[in-house]
Amino acid sequence: MKFSSFLSTKGHHIDDTVDLKKGTLAWGIRAKNKAKTVPGFINATIGSATDDDGSLLILPTIKKEINELTSDQLFGYANVRGQKTFVKHWKEDTLSTFPEKLVERTDQLSTLPVTTCGGLTAGLSITGQLFLEENDSLLVPVSRWRNVDNIFFRNLNLREENYRLITKEGKLCFENLVEKIEEKEKTGKKVGIYLNFPNNPSGISPSFDQLKVLLEKLEEVKTSVIIFLDDAYEGYVFEKNVINHSIFPYLVDLNDNVLTAKIDGISKRYCAYGMRLGLVTLGFGKHKGQELKEQSRELLAKAARTIASSSPRGIQEVLAKIFSDEEKKQQLLREKKQVFDIIESRYKLTKEITKKNGHPYFTSVDFNSGFFCYFIVNDNKSASALGEEILEKGLGIVPFENKDTGLNGIRMAFCSIKRENISRALDILYST
Numbered sequence: 001m002k003f004s005s006f007l008s009t010k011g012h013h014i015d016d017t018v019d020l021k022k023g024t025l026a027w028g029i030r031a032k033n034k035a036k037t038v039p040g041f042i043n044a045t046i047g048s049a050t051d052d053d054g055s056l057l058i059l060p061t062i063k064k065e066i067n068e069l070t071s072d073q074l075f076g077y078a079n080v081r082g083q084k085t086f087v088k089h090w091k092e093d094t095l096s097t098f099p100e101k102l103v104e105r106t107d108q109l110s111t112l113p114v115t116t117c118g119g120l121t122a123g124l125s126i127t128g129q130l131f132l133e134e135n136d137s138l139l140v141p142v143s144r145w146r147n148v149d150n151i152f153f154r155n156l157n158l159r160e161e162n163y164r165l166i167t168k169e170g171k172l173c174f175e176n177l178v179e180k181i182e183e184k185e186k187t188g189k190k191v192g193i194y195l196n197f198p199n200n201p202s203g204i205s206p207s208f209d210q211l212k213v214l215l216e217k218l219e220e221v222k223t224s225v226i227i228f229l230d231d232a233y234e235g236y237v238f239e240k241n242v243i244n245h246s247i248f249p250y251l252v253d254l255n256d257n258v259l260t261a262k263i264d265g266i267s268k269r270y271c272a273y274g275m276r277l278g279l280v281t282l283g284f285g286k287h288k289g290q291e292l293k294e295q296s297r298e299l300l301a302k303a304a305r306t307i308a309s310s311s312p313r314g315i316q317e318v319l320a321k322i323f324s325d326e327e328k329k330q331q332l333l334r335e336k337k338q339v340f341d342i343i344e345s346r347y348k349l350t351k352e353i354t355k356k357n358g359h360p361y362f363t364s365v366d367f368n369s370g371f372f373c374y375f376i377v378n379d380n381k382s383a384s385a386l387g388e389e390i391l392e393k394g395l396g397i398v399p400f401e402n403k404d405t406g407l408n409g410i411r412m413a414f415c416s417i418k419r420e421n422i423s424r425a426l427d428i429l430y431s432t
C-alpha cells in the first residue's frame, strides 16, 4: 500500500502546501551553512535575540530557578488550564505594562489566560479552531509571519483575505483594513482579523493616532469580528510616539460585536523560545459576568486538551516562583531590561544608518519596534534573487515574496547581529 493512500484529505493538503524547505527556516539553514565557508559571515535570519558571541540572550534568573525545581515540578503534568499561581501572575505581568488608567478596565473585561503547549503557534491554532471554520474569512496583513499561512490557511483552511498594512512609501496605515472590514460587513458574515505588533517581518508598530482609524471602525462594526492579536514581540518598542505595549486594552470595551483573543507567551517576553509555552486571554467588548468568563476560559482549556493536553509545567513553576518573590522578580525585570537595551542599541544604529541611505531597488519601511528591519523591494526586482546575491556577499537575510499579494521585501534581524557588525551588514545590503 502506498503511504499516500493512508492520508486524509487534510494530510494530503498539508503535505502538498506546507514547505519546510522554503521560508525563514530554509534561509536560516542556508545562512548557517554559508557561515561555515565565508569568513566574517553575518547571519541576520534568526528571530531570536543573540549575544555578541552568537549564543542566545537568556535571563539568568530563569536558568538558575530551573536548576532548583523539584522533580515533581519538572516532570509532573501541569493543570490543563495552566498552573493557578502562574496564570494569575502572568495576567498581572501583562497588565503592569499598560498605562495605569487602562489596567482596571482591561482586567475586568478579560479572562485569566489559559496556557497552550507549543508556544504562541498553539495559541493561534486553538483560537483559530474555536472561532472560525473552513472557508470563513481571515483578514491578514500582506506582510506577515509566514507560519500564519500554515496555521490558518493550510491547516484550518480558512479563506485568505489580504489587507495592506504598509504603504509603498513604507508607512503603517489601517485604511485598507477598514475598507476590507466594511466589505465584509456588507455580507453580514463573521470575520476574523489577524493583527501583530510589533509586526514580523516589518518591525512596525502603530502610534495611537494611527490605531484610532481602526478603533473607530471596530467601535461601530455590525458584524461579528474575532481579532487574533499576536503579541509575540509586545513591549519591544524603541520610539516614543509609538504604542509601547500590546494594543489589547484598546480593543476591549469597544463593541460587543468584537471579541479579541490575545495570544502571547514566554518565547520572546522572557527569552525562552524553546520552552514552548503560549497563553491565550480573551477580551470582551462589553462587561460580562464572571460565569461567562469562566466558561469561555474552560472552552479554551478544552480546546488545548484536545490538541496537546497540558503545557510544560517546569517553566510555569519557575516563573510563578520568581513572580511571587519581589526580589527575584525585580532581578528578572532588570535582566529583561538588559536584553531590551542591547536590542534597542542595535535598533538605533540600524535606524541611523538606514535613514541616511537610499537605494535604487528598495525602500526602508518605517520600522520602530520588534526584532527586525524591513525593506520593500521595487516591483521590477525579486526579493529572493536579491537575497541570493546578499547571501553570496556574506549576509544572511530572509526575503519575503508573494506575487499574488504583491509582497516583495527583505527582512534583516538586527536582534541577532552584534552592534559592531551592523554597519557592515547594511553596507552589504546597500551595495547589492
Ligand SMILES: Cc1ncc(COP(=O)(O)O)c(C=O)c1O
Binding pocket: 047, 118, 119, 120, 121, 122, 145, 196, 199, 200, 230, 232, 265, 267, 273, 276, 277, 278
Ligand atoms: C509574529 C510571530 N508570532 C508567533 C510566533 C511563534 O511563537 P512561538 O515560537 O511561541 O510559537 C513567532 C515566532 O517567530 C512570530 O514571529
